[in-house]
Amino acid sequence: MDRRVEPGGDDVGPMKPAPFEYHAPRQLKDAAELLARLPNAKLLAGGQSLVPMMNFRYVIVDHLIDLGGLDELRGTAVVDGALRIGAMTRQRDLEFSPEVARQCPLLAEALRHVGHRQTRNRGTMGGSLAHADPAAELPAVCAAYDATVHALSVRGIRQIAFREFCTGFMATALAPDEMIAAVDLPIWRLGHGHGFHEFARRQGDFAIAGAAALLDVGADNVVRRAALTLFGVAASPLRVEAAEAQLAGKPLDAAAIRAAAAAAWLIAPISDIHAGGEYRRHLAQVLSARALNDAARRAGVEA
Amino acid sequence: MGKQATRVMVNGKSYARVVDARLTLADFLRHELNLTGTHLGCEHGVCGACTVLVDGRTARSCLMFAVQANGCAVTTVEGLAPDGQLSVLQQAFIDNHGLQCGFCTPGMLMTLTELLGDTPEPSEQDVREALTGNLCRCTGYAGIVAAALDAAQRLRGTVAKPGSP
Ligand SMILES: Cc1cc2nc3c(=O)[nH]c(=O)nc-3n(C[C@@H](O)[C@H](O)[C@H](O)COP(=O)(O)OP(=O)(O)OC[C@H]3O[C@@H](n4cnc5c(N)ncnc54)[C@H](O)[C@@H]3O)c2cc1C
């Protein structure tokens, strides 16, 4: 056993993260109060992104505030035409929630791509949004739905439109003393179509690129509303407004989908060790077409 | 700094300890309770060797602190064969060459125990998808997948006759 002796002389046993003080509040207001008061504190949700970074000591905190005991932050409900999801709702619970499948089927489909069953058992909705990885599925879904984030602090609750939530590479509009309490996904009309496709090296890996689509098509085959979001290609999820504008108000057919997917070509994608920009640009177009095709089919249109 | 009391039920037995808050559940199991069946490969959530059941659901014990498990029931690989009697799944691993060096095996067994609990009739695709979170450097997975499908069949009481497909 590789016991390590810390500078203080304590024999502390095998440890990866730097020492911290652990807090497990039972009341939401206590959690907000701790976050406002404690210096160099971080919130702990499912730990599936934070704890790896602590184990590597990329992240060193003095205080860890565990949200795990806050039942108020768990669960789903329909409020004012939106599906409200508590920040601490586990990804695996959402994956199998009949309510999610019925109201926000795009979210249900995206969840199957978020890591593995073991990480989804612990990982949460709020944790994924706060972490804001550019390749993460759940922020992309929130972007597609034009979600609203409820940010809670000792100062009260502030609503943040998802368009303004992601401010850059793994950065959000949350103030240091704010936590996500819930997120609202506006429910699309029953009978709308959804499509979700990503390309990753292995099932469960972060995507190299992905696309999420929503289509509301009228009985006359005319698109009433369209949303197309790309992820993994920019610092944060990207709504392809040019594609949405091309689809809206026009009849939906194969040519319309081809033209819309071509609009995803215009972006200037990121380039990193996983894939070059050219390749991501190609993927963005291919995956957009697949996602839109699925959405059209589910909306009852054979395009 | 950061000492904390935690009480965890492990394999049906209750343990109360005062530990460093930063002690992972994996190190707690291995070094405090001497349950060394839970293995540590990567210690950042990728390999799955450290998988245990927390309140019946798989979790990576390298990504949980022991203090988070306060009040939880944890099952480790030792809990699969409490009286030395191998579980159906463990026996199927032996019969189907589901392990070579054995390093990944505890995690594989815990993941598949959960899968067989929620999916009694898994397809090969179901098994492979469940195993995406567990890395094996030896077997090439074929034996592990065969073991899982065999165990599922045995648990349903419909064992295929030797030689039949
Ligand atoms: C092997 C592996 C594969 C993975 N694959 C994927 C993948 O394909 N796609 C994907 O999207 N993710 C993936 N992840 C990460 C995913 O599992 C995490 O669940 C998610 O990124 C973070 O959620 P969490 O609940 O675990 O948050 P934590 O790790 O606990 O926290 C993450 C960050 O968010 C902050 N935070 C947490 N909750 C709140 C809140 N309510 N308000 C404000 N801030 C908060 C924390 O302080 C921390 O900075 C993977 C993880 C692993 C280990």
Ligand code: FES
């Ligand atoms: S040791 Fe926990 S996942 Fe590798």
Ligand code: FES
């Ligand atoms: S048997 Fe050796 S790693 Fe799987």
